[in-house]
Amino acid sequence: LHDAFVSVHNANVSVRQRGFRFGDGVFETVRVHNGLPYQWDLHVKRLRTSLSAVKIAFDLSGLQDICRQLLLTNTVKQGFLRISISRGEGSRGYLPDIKNGPLLVIETVDATPDITEPVDLYLSSLRKIPNECIPSAAKTMQGLNSTLARMEAAENNCFEALLLSVNGKICEGSSSNIFWVKNKIVYTPDVKSGILCGTMRDAVIRLSPYKIVQDEFDLTDLQTADEVFITNSAWVIVPIKSLKPQGWNWKNFDIAAEIKQLIMEDMNRHAA
Amino acid sequence: LHDAFVSVHNANVSVRQRGFRFGDGVFETVRVHNGLPYQWDLHVKRLRTSLSAVKIAFDLSGLQDICRQLLLTNTVKQGFLRISISRGEGSRGYLPDIKNGPLLVIETVDATPDITEPVDLYLSSLRKIPNECIPSAAKTMQGLNSTLARMEAAENNCFEALLLSVNGKICEGSSSNIFWVKNKIVYTPDVKSGILCGTMRDAVIRLSPYKIVQDEFDLTDLQTADEVFITNSAWVIVPIKSLKPQGWNWKNFDIAAEIKQLIMEDMNRHAA
Numbered sequence: 001l002h003d004a005f006v007s008v009h010n011a012n013v014s015v016r017q018r019g020f021r022f023g024d025g026v027f028e029t030v031r032v033h034n035g036l037p038y039q040w041d042l043h044v045k046r047l048r049t050s051l052s053a054v055k056i057a058f059d060l061s062g063l064q065d066i067c068r069q070l071l072l073t074n075t076v077k078q079g080f081l082r083i084s085i086s087r088g089e090g091s092r093g094y095l096p097d098i099k100n101g102p103l104l105v106i107e108t109v110d111a112t113p114d115i116t117e118p119v120d121l122y123l124s125s126l127r128k129i130p131n132e133c134i135p136s137a138a139k140t141m142q143g144l145n146s147t148l149a150r151m152e153a154a155e156n157n158c159f160e161a162l163l164l165s166v167n168g169k170i171c172e173g174s175s176s177n178i179f180w181v182k183n184k185i186v187y188t189p190d191v192k193s194g195i196l197c198g199t200m201r202d203a204v205i206r207l208s209p210y211k212i213v214q215d216e217f218d219l220t221d222l223q224t225a226d227e228v229f230i231t232n233s234a235w236v237i238v239p240i241k242s243l244k245p246q247g248w249n250w251k252n253f254d255i256a257a258e259i260k261q262l263i264m265e266d267m268n269r270h271a272a
Numbered sequence: 273l274h275d276a277f278v279s280v281h282n283a284n285v286s287v288r289q290r291g292f293r294f295g296d297g298v299f300e301t302v303r304v305h306n307g308l309p310y311q312w313d314l315h316v317k318r319l320r321t322s323l324s325a326v327k328i329a330f331d332l333s334g335l336q337d338i339c340r341q342l343l344l345t346n347t348v349k350q351g352f353l354r355i356s357i358s359r360g361e362g363s364r365g366y367l368p369d370i371k372n373g374p375l376l377v378i379e380t381v382d383a384t385p386d387i388t389e390p391v392d393l394y395l396s397s398l399r400k401i402p403n404e405c406i407p408s409a410a411k412t413m414q415g416l417n418s419t420l421a422r423m424e425a426a427e428n429n430c431f432e433a434l435l436l437s438v439n440g441k442i443c444e445g446s447s448s449n450i451f452w453v454k455n456k457i458v459y460t461p462d463v464k465s466g467i468l469c470g471t472m473r474d475a476v477i478r479l480s481p482y483k484i485v486q487d488e489f490d491l492t493d494l495q496t497a498d499e500v501f502i503t504n505s506a507w508v509i510v511p512i513k514s515l516k517p518q519g520w521n522w523k524n525f526d527i528a529a530e531i532k533q534l535i536m537e538d539m540n541r542h543a544a
Contacts, residue, residue: 012284013292015377020285020358022415023295029364054416055423082364086292087419092301092354092381093506094418094446095426105287109364129405130438133398133417142414143294144326145405146366147359151327154367166402166438174366234365 005073008107017103018096019086023141025102026050027084030067031233032108034271035077037067038233042199046139047083053135056087058102070106078111080234084141112234118241118253119159121173121230123219124149128163128171128194136194146174158244160230165194170217176232177201180225181210181255187221190214200231200263207262210255223248229256236260277345280379289375290368291358295413297374298322299356302339303505304380306543307349309339310505314471318411319355325407328359330374342378350383352506356413384506390513390525391431393445393502395491396421400435400443400466408466418446430516432502437466442489448504449473452497453482453527459493462486472503472535479534482527495520501528508532 018024028047031038044060051058067081084105088098126149134142149161153174161174170189172178177198179188186208189195193216205212222228228240228250237260239253290296300319303310316332323330339353356377360370398421406414421433425446433446442461444450449470451460458480461467465488477484494500500512500522509532511525 008286008288011287013287014280015283015285015356015379016280017292018415018419019295020289020292021299021356021413022419023291023413024416024419027293054420080364084287084293092352094415094422096419096423107287126406127402127404129401130399132438133401133405134420140416141293141295142416143290143366144296144412144414147290147294147296147368148326148406150366151368166404 005070011105011107013086013103013105014089016089017086018088018091019084019103019141022094023143024054024096025084025086025141026054026056026139027082027141028139029233030081030083032071032076032079032081033267035071036271037081038267038270039199039203040064042202046197046199047085050138050140051085053138054140056085056102058085058104067106070108074108076108080109080111082107082109086141115235115238118239120157120242120244121160121162121228121240122153122156122158122244123246124152124161124163124174126152126163127166130166131194136196137191139196150174156244159238162243164219168218169193170219170222171195173230173232176230176235176238178228178230179204180222180228182225184210184255186210186212186255187217187225188212188214189217192216198232200233200236203263203266204231204237204259207266208259209262225250227252227255229253236263277342283377283379285358285375285377286361288361289358290360290363291356291375291413294366295415296326296368297356297358297413298326298328298411299354299413300411301505302353302355304343304348304351304353305539307343308543309353310539310542311471311475312336314474318469318471319357322410322412323357325410326412328357328374330357330376339378342380346380348380352381352383354379354381358413387507387510390511392429392514392516393432393434393500393512394425394428394430394516395518396424396433396435396446398424398435399438402438403466408468409463411468422446428516431510434515436491440490441465442491442494443467445502448502448507448510450500450502451476452494452500454497456482456527458482458484458527459489460484460486461489464488470504472505472508475535475538476503476509476531479538480531481534497522499524499527501525508535
């Protein structure tokens, strides 16, 4: 692992770092609650999956200690750890020819305000990158698909974008997983739909008092849902009030609120 | 435009630069011959297309002057200009919230040795990212698909990877466009196949004395080709001697050599 704690103004990487050249790396955004990373083991497990999927060899054994130190140094109580690993420095072209092995960058980021009101979702004109192009199980630095989808949502006054898979199945948000409820059963796209399994998605599945069904779903399955909500490590759970431009609306937010409460209690327990 | 000429050891970007966070940017690799950029106007045109496709607003009017200055400063006669533009600095998540506007980075890179022998191609297990996920016309920093394909080719002792589109049509190499010849007609995938139109591909089309047919093609169309070759700004033209693991072989390289010669003469004329 690397060896410098620096202020953000001095936290620089070479222009030849492959993360900058090609987005050639992986990352994690870990929620920090009462000074402790939430669901740390899940994040490390996914980081290992990501590294393996993109063939970056990197020993994660010292990671937890460094993150602890950084949280203490920066006195972070509520916020995020952003951990990224770039393949290394060197090579103008795609074939890696690395002089300095993988580069680990860990940042702490301030907490974002809690989103308390239901938001609008925008059906993106872009489709999610399929697993046959970039391994879907890896959380990579290839963020342009999500960026363009989120920008399009914002231009249409929506908080988040919903992306379908190239086969037209419901996939995920630009930065979130999606769930919906029908007759007290909770539905969410499965791995075959091409999703990245978010850690807050895992928390919902682990803590939901309602039955969870994971499968491939058509967009029209949303139309008849009683409620819809999205999840990620920053937003926890955010209820959806409409899908644009479809004009589908939802007015029930109770189950989303109930499961969010269960996750917040879980967070408090683990940070007690 | 930005304002510093720095040695490569001081050429750093913030870890918060979106190019590093998300590969959120575009680039060009321009061949420099006798101190002059080859097909400059084509590169600038494509850079404009790329910027527009990913919604980065950036004025390119001063670019040529800066590149000229840099080539003089670094006394580059043969080599490359690598021009990249990252969306800017700021925002932990996908939605851009930029403090410092787009960042332009221009590097000069040494010439690579001319590839004089025919090479092996490996049919990638990955498919090219389709236009409905990331605009194919944009040369973006999303290089992981190409990187993984090229690594797989290298692991199989092949020089370059060939990627099909998600519909199974011939698309392009990890870093190159592909051509093949049958009865003195030259074939190459068209824009509908999801290719990035390389500038050396343009040179082939402009200078070929043989008829060029651009269309969508099945992989089996390669099997009966008389010759196969690939193009990019660094390699110009490289003849292909086999496709693995198919085990298809080609033994004719004359038309590739003839067109390469025409391109080298064109380069000499323009840099005279």
